[in-house]
Amino acid sequence: MTLKTKIKFYGGTGEVGRNAILVKTDRNILLDFGAKQIPGERQLIFPEVPDEKVDAVILSHAHLDHVGGLPYLFSKTSNALDIPIYSTLTTKKLTTLLLDDSVKIGGSECMIQPIVDIVKDNLMPISLNKTIRIGETTFSFFSAGHIPGSAMVDIRFQDERIIYTGDFCLNENRLLMEPADLSAFQNIDIPISHLITESTYSNAFHQSRDTLERKFIESVKAGLETGCVVLPSFAIERTAEILRVLLKHFPNKQKIYVDGMGIKATKLSFNSCDVKKSENLFQNLKQASQIATGPNRKKAISGNNIIITTAGMGEGGPFLWYANRLFSQDTIIFTGYCVEGSNGRKLIDGSETITVDGIETKVSASIRQHSFSAHPDKTDLIKLYRLIKPENIFVVHGENTEEFSKELEILGYNSKGPKIFDEY
Numbered sequence: 001m002t003l004k005t006k007i008k009f010y011g012g013t014g015e016v017g018r019n020a021i022l023v024k025t026d027r028n029i030l031l032d033f034g035a036k037q038i039p040g041e042r043q044l045i046f047p048e049v050p051d052e053k054v055d056a057v058i059l060s061h062a063h064l065d066h067v068g069g070l071p072y073l074f075s076k077t078s079n080a081l082d083i084p085i086y087s088t089l090t091t092k093k094l095t096t097l098l099l100d101d102s103v104k105i106g107g108s109e110c111m112i113q114p115i116v117d118i119v120k121d122n123l124m125p126i127s128l129n130k131t132i133r134i135g136e137t138t139f140s141f142f143s144a145g146h147i148p149g150s151a152m153v154d155i156r157f158q159d160e161r162i163i164y165t166g167d168f169c170l171n172e173n174r175l176l177m178e179p180a181d182l183s184a185f186q187n188i189d190i191p192i193s194h195l196i197t198e199s200t201y202s203n204a205f206h207q208s209r210d211t212l213e214r215k216f217i218e219s220v221k222a223g224l225e226t227g228c229v230v231l232p233s234f235a236i237e238r239t240a241e242i243l244r245v246l247l248k249h250f251p252n253k254q255k256i257y258v259d260g261m262g263i264k265a266t267k268l269s270f271n272s273c274d275v276k277k278s279e280n281l282f283q284n285l286k287q288a289s290q291i292a293t294g295p296n297r298k299k300a301i302s303g304n305n306i307i308i309t310t311a312g313m314g315e316g317g318p319f320l321w322y323a324n325r326l327f328s329q330d331t332i333i334f335t336g337y338c339v340e341g342s343n344g345r346k347l348i349d350g351s352e353t354i355t356v357d358g359i360e361t362k363v364s365a366s367i368r369q370h371s372f373s374a375h376p377d378k379t380d381l382i383k384l385y386r387l388i389k390p391e392n393i394f395v396v397h398g399e400n401t402e403e404f405s406k407e408l409e410i411l412g413y414n415s416k417g418p419k420i421f422d423e424y
């Protein structure tokens with residue numbers, strides 16, 4: 001496979017975390033630069049920094065595995081001040097929140113405010129569906145339906161067209177997000193030469209959203225019969241979505257608390273055009289009680305209340321305050337994917353302790369999980385490929401990229417599951 005446009009992989013190959021892909025046209029354009037958190041530790045690991053001079057960075061969305069490495073990239077790059085970072089407006093806001101929070105947590109010597117401030121200064125918000133020119137190369141964003149602000153990237157150079165999916169979701173049935181906007185593929189003016197696709201759930205078939213919601217609500221109700229219910233949830237998107245699901249199913253008198261970074265992330269998502277407007281997110285948040293202090297937390301766990309809190313995988317945030325203060329009659333329900341080795345994964349697998357700053361801590365509450373995925377499953381991944389008919393597919397952002405790539409070859413696609421430093 002020899003391409004006119006060169007594509008080189010610097011991170012996110014064969015793993016979920018630290019995405020970084022360099023597209024070389026007449027300019028060197030870096031797609032995402034993420035970070036990966038090592039479970040049980042605060043430390044972050046980053047993609048490899050390209051040898052090539054980077055002319056621009058384009059961000060797909062504001063998750064740590066797509067933007068968390070920007071301070072590292074900037075600390076290692078001599079022309080950092082001159083590198084524009086393009087994203088949607090909501091991604092700019094949420095990236096700022098995430099990076100400022102990363103400074104508080106530490107996790108790397110590059111996570112310091114002066115470097116993060118340079119990154120923030122270079123963030124340039126771009127509207128969806130607007131064409132931006134960098135040299136002879138153009139690109140545009142269209143909505144990816146994954147989290148507020150998330151976008152697929154459509155890059156064009158000469159007669160080639162490259163689509164980077166970032167993380168996306170086609171599901172019509174979610175309460176918070178509009179699904180990915182596939183209208184850009186309805187009339188394909190230029191055939192798609194190269195598709196760089198996420199593959200988080202290339203091995204899985206999701207249950208229907210209605211079934212998932214019903215089972216989740218049953219678990220919450222069962223938990224409330226004996227005690228309080230703590231719902232560890234990702235700050236961005238998941239906190240707001242879980243809140244909407246609860247408000248739909250519980251009467252006004254049921255007390256719902258929201259704690260942690262999810263409050264700010266939800267506020268920054270109010271005006272994002274990809275958030276469903278059938279309900280007002282601002283009103284949703286007002287219907288819950290927002291927690292800011294320790295005494296409020298004590299009050300929240302003293303009754304049969306619901307508490308939505310970060311961190312989604314139990315690796316930080318106020319969850320660590322709650323974890324060892326809950327009793328056996330209380331319930332913790334994880335609402336998302338918990339990576340191998342994380343506190344969430346350990347508890348789901350039956351452990352009675354978690355690691356907090358290196359110290360084993362006992363957790364007495366009952367543990368459950370109902371994972372509200374914001375990613376495509378295998379059916380939806382293949383649905384996208386059938387629609388856009390790419391000449392080449394590069395599979396990244398998954399633990400089984402090589403296997404999935406081989407499956408795609410059997411289906412007749414020209415596909416690769418690249419390794420780090422591979423260039424095509």
Ligand SMILES: [Zn+2]
Nearest residue numbers: 061063146167
């Ligand atoms: Zn994501």
Ligand SMILES: [Zn+2]
Nearest residue numbers: 063065066167
């Ligand atoms: Zn991701």
